Amino acid sequence: MTLFSVEGKTVVVTGGSRGIGRMIAAGFVRAGATVYISSRKAAEAEKTAAELGCVAVPADLSTEDGAAALVEAVSARESRLDVLVNNAGATWGAPLEEYPEAAFDKLWGINVKGVFGLTRRFLPLLRAAATPGDPARVINVGSVDGIRVPAMETYAYSATKAAVHMLTRHLAQRLAADSITVNAIAPGPFESKMMAFALNDPATRSAIESHVPLGRIGTPEDMAGTAIFLASRAGAYLTGTVIPVDGGITAHG
Template identity: 75%
Template sequence: MSDLFSVDGKTVLVTGGSRGIGLMIARGFVAAGAHVIISSRKAEVCEAVARELSGSGRCEAIPVDLGRDGGPQELAATVRDRVDRLDVLVNNAGATWGAPLESYPQSAFDKLWAVNVKAVFQLTTALLPALRAAAGADNPARVINIGSIDGIRVPAMEVYAYSATKAAVHMLTRSLAHQLAGERITVNAIAPGPFESKMMAFALDDPGTRAAIEAQVPLGRIGRPEDMAGTAIYLASRAGAYLTGAVIPVDGGLTTHG
């Protein structure tokens, strides 16, 4: 059974891997024996996190801003220079924006579309040669996109561009899964609920708001790092080899409310 869930020796790229959910996933893969490459916008932070994670395994940093023109292609080219195959791509980098309906800015849609959707598509397609090199009939290469339950249900907060782009990530996941199945590349999405992250800090740092959120979750708590890392490792292991085109809510049952 330990072999069934093993990712030992796999090469994994995690975008947005220096904090929040991306860091949870990167830390989990490093601890499980994978060679992990993390990427994020802030070079100093990205490199410091990679050094920290290297204390318990193998991790390196490639700082790139995926939201700017040419960012995804630059990251893909650097990854291809360093490794000849990529077993797992985790498209986690993302952004959010909240504002009241009638003052919600057009720039929010432009920025979030570029980071949350376009960069996912461009990076995945640019890394297809490295993913194809790792793909096999019994052990496909894996793409794991990080969506959100806010792309499944209507969120309580006014985050119109965020929820729309995360719904787009889910549909893009299904489209890519269908297109790439014949090449032995699986594409799945994780849709997180409430986790400790910069995006959720404004709510979870307030004890009253945190308690209210926990009360809404059927399992009665905020997500933990092992919840996120465990789902990603499952999708990347032999146990997840026959799953593609799925959107998995990791939300303590929040989406059972509809």
């Protein structure tokens, strides 16, 4: 196995039908992994799976039944899981005086509880894949907005993504003895449905790019490359890390 190879590994990517999840899933497929993607919308999941050459498992991961259905579907076909990518998430923006408490309930459920619950449910398959020299990997998708204060009024989003980063560290400490690493990727601006409202407007896009030290929006290769690194032999000795993939935004201040 070469240093950055993930060939032959089994990978689950939640929220894999579009945006960052699709970027990661596509990267793993091209690198020779067997990939399962989940999405709340069955039609989107099936369409993406057909385009990428992976397996779709429609599931609403904000519910316990949805998480259980995903684990059961993968367990029916696989005896081990090498990589779990917890990418499914949501955001909510509104002015402070109008910000609903329901936003915190919804985003806590999918962004934090969803990550915790699915990781716990997949532990038997992750443990089956894990060895000291080649640990099983959990990769959580956080956000630069969980590291620095965002310009937009997305209070529940930034709070829950900060929680994802701490949950990553806590799980990493607990699961190290099982040869399971847990790391997080904190993306900056990438092409996604979550960012479309801003990036589809040329003036807003230019303003966002101007605040990125490297001067551009992230590409699918930037995102997939980081996930593949964490899942390969090259990333086997990392656990409990939060890696900003943001063109230098968080380093810049």
